[in-house]
Amino acid sequence: MAQLHVMDDKDLVRLYQQGDQRAISELINRYKQRIYSTIYFLVRNRELAEDLFQDSFIKIINSLKNKHYSEQGKFLPWALRIAHNLVIDHFRKEKLMPLQHDSEEYSVFDVLPQKSRNAAEQMIYDEKIAHVRALIDKLPFEQREVVILRHYAGLSFKEISNMLNININTALGRMHYAILKMREMIQKEQVNLRE
Amino acid sequence: MKFFIPFYNFSENASLFIHSPKKKFMILTSTQQDLLRYAYNETGLIESDRIQRSIDGDPVVRQDFSELVSVLEQLDLASPQPSDESIRKILMHC
Numbered sequence: 001m002a003q004l005h006v007m008d009d010k011d012l013v014r015l016y017q018q019g020d021q022r023a024i025s026e027l028i029n030r031y032k033q034r035i036y037s038t039i040y041f042l043v044r045n046r047e048l049a050e051d052l053f054q055d056s057f058i059k060i061i062n063s064l065k066n067k068h069y070s071e072q073g074k075f076l077p078w079a080l081r082i083a084h085n086l087v088i089d090h091f092r093k094e095k096l097m098p099l100q101h102d103s104e105e106y107s108v109f110d111v112l113p114q115k116s117r118n119a120a121e122q123m124i125y126d127e128k129i130a131h132v133r134a135l136i137d138k139l140p141f142e143q144r145e146v147v148i149l150r151h152y153a154g155l156s157f158k159e160i161s162n163m164l165n166i167n168i169n170t171a172l173g174r175m176h177y178a179i180l181k182m183r184e185m186i187q188k189e190q191v192n193l194r195e
Numbered sequence: 196m197k198f199f200i201p202f203y204n205f206s207e208n209a210s211l212f213i214h215s216p217k218k219k220f221m222i223l224t225s226t227q228q229d230l231l232r233y234a235y236n237e238t239g240l241i242e243s244d245r246i247q248r249s250i251d252g253d254p255v256v257r258q259d260f261s262e263l264v265s266v267l268e269q270l271d272l273a274s275p276q277p278s279d280e281s282i283r284k285i286l287m288h289c
Contacts, residue, residue: 024289028282036277050281057285132273151270156237172228179231179266186266 009075016064024064028057031076035083037152041136041144042087052090056083077159080149084163135182143178146171230260234267 004012004026015023035056040049059082063069069078136144149160150171157175161168232238233246249256 021289025286028285032277032282033274036281037274040275046275049275050278053277054281054284058288061285061289128269129273132269135269136273147270150235151267152274156235157232158237169228172231175231176227179263182266182269183262186269 013064013069013075017067024061027075031079034076034153035079038080038148039083039087041148041152042084043090044137048090052083052086056086059086074159076153077155077163080153080155081163084149135185138185139178139181143174143181146174147178150175227259227263230256230263234260234263 004015004022007015007023007026009027009030012023012027016027032053036049036053039052039056040046043049043052056079060079063082069075136147139147145164146160149155149163150157155163157168157171160166160171164171229238229242229246230250233243238246250260251257
């Protein structure tokens with residue numbers, strides 16, 4: 001029997017369309033973190049991210065069942081486009097831009113896999129994660145979008161430019177300015193700490 | 196780790212030169228965009244070699260690349276996961 005985890009996406013899709021449920025589990029497992037991270041960092045609200053994540057995969061599954069997936073495209077960019085469109089639809093419906101935040105006491109990072117850390121180490125680790133999340137949150141939406149799609153979703157700059165209908169240099173430029181902004185924020189914090 | 200950290204060779208202080216019709220030699224420096232694509236392993240062999248030489252040979256480029264990698268390493272820390280409950284609901288739909 002073929003090992004699912006070594007099969008490529010195209011074969012897994014074909015297998016699922018032939019009725020093998022294990023194939024879709026493998027695809028979900030393979031891409032859940034990238035797709036969830038993308039949604040979460042765009043909407044910045046855990047509960048909403050979980051809902052949109054479920055909706056995305058349900059739409060993906062329905063499209064696969066109805067043979068609407070073209071093998072010409074790669075699975076991940078296609079799946080991310082579905083997730084991204086659902087996020088944009090949500091903002092349109094709500095007529096708002098992504099400004100919602102998790103409450104202080106309820107953090108998405110509560111569900112991060114815990115490595116063996118003692119309480120003090122865990123606290124430092126949690127602080128670091130919260131710090132990075134705050135850096136990402138402070139970026140303008142267009143820059144944040146590119147950072148998320150490149151770093152967390154794992155799309156190439158070319159794939160991002162196709163997905164967002166922008167020039168590849170625009171995608172690279174947004175990423176570059178995002179990095180500069182984050183670097184600047186890190187340096188400011190270090191100066192403040194020294195003072 | 197989602198990005199590529201290349202092997203540094205600081206001992207090789209090589210700058211890269213090309214022939215130009217107007218100027219005999221012109222130094223090719225890596226742009227910030229080149230560094231970004233290089234950090235994410237999106238450059239081909241020849242381009243990667245050019246960029247690595249630029250990093251090795253130019254202290255300013257080296258500093259820029261080092262700061263870029265440092266920010267990307269921080270981003271690596273914060274990758275959230277969906278809940279098991281979400282996965283269960285999706286699988287129920289299959």
